Amino acid sequence: MSGSRAGRCAAIAALGMSLMAVSNTRVMAAGDRALGEYLSSECVACHQVTGQHAGGIPPIVGLPEDSFIQMIDEYRKKTRANPIMQTIAGKFSNDEIAALAAYFGSLKGSSPARTNTQTPRGRRQ
Numbered sequence: 001m002s003g004s005r006a007g008r009c010a011a012i013a014a015l016g017m018s019l020m021a022v023s024n025t026r027v028m029a030a031g032d033r034a035l036g037e038y039l040s041s042e043c044v045a046c047h048q049v050t051g052q053h054a055g056g057i058p059p060i061v062g063l064p065e066d067s068f069i070q071m072i073d074e075y076r077k078k079t080r081a082n083p084i085m086q087t088i089a090g091k092f093s094n095d096e097i098a099a100l101a102a103y104f105g106s107l108k109g110s111s112p113a114r115t116n117t118q119t120p121r122g123r124r125q
């Protein structure tokens with residue numbers, strides 16, 4: 001019957017859409033990359049997006065998001081001593097830090113010093 005075939009097609013289409021919705025939700029929960037890119041303009045005045053060291057400033061690209069968030073947290077709690085980064089880290093909300101982590105984590109640095117096994121390769125769109 002043609003009616004039931006159309007129904008099955010609609011069901012398959014609906015399944016596909018809900019799968020897409022699930023994966024979108026996961027990306028959003030991990031941090032809003034677009035917001036991170038917007039906020040990053042302040043960071044890249046010092047940190048190189050190419051992943052190079054510049055004047056004693058470490059690269060922050062390609063880091064696992066949880067490590068990135070943890071480092072910023074340590075500056076916020078002042079358990080990491082650096083007055084510049086403590087001031088900067090203290091200005092952002094948790095959502096904004098997560099967004100920055102998502103953005104910088106998605107960039108691939110070219111620094112050979114970075115050997116994180118968890119570098120998220122292929123996640124860049």
Ligand code: HEC
Nearest residue numbers: 042043045046056057058060071072081082084085088100
């Ligand atoms: C005025 C220059 C400057 C700006 C602007 C700046 N940083 Fe930093 N950042 C530094 C310096 C210097 C260090 C090294 C501090 C230390 O020794 O702990 C650092 C360290 C870090 C680290 C730790 C890296 C590691 O491997 O230990 C992270 C993460 C970081 N910055 C993120 C950011 C983010 C995100 C922004 C923008 C919101 C930002 N920084 C803006 C100068 C800056």
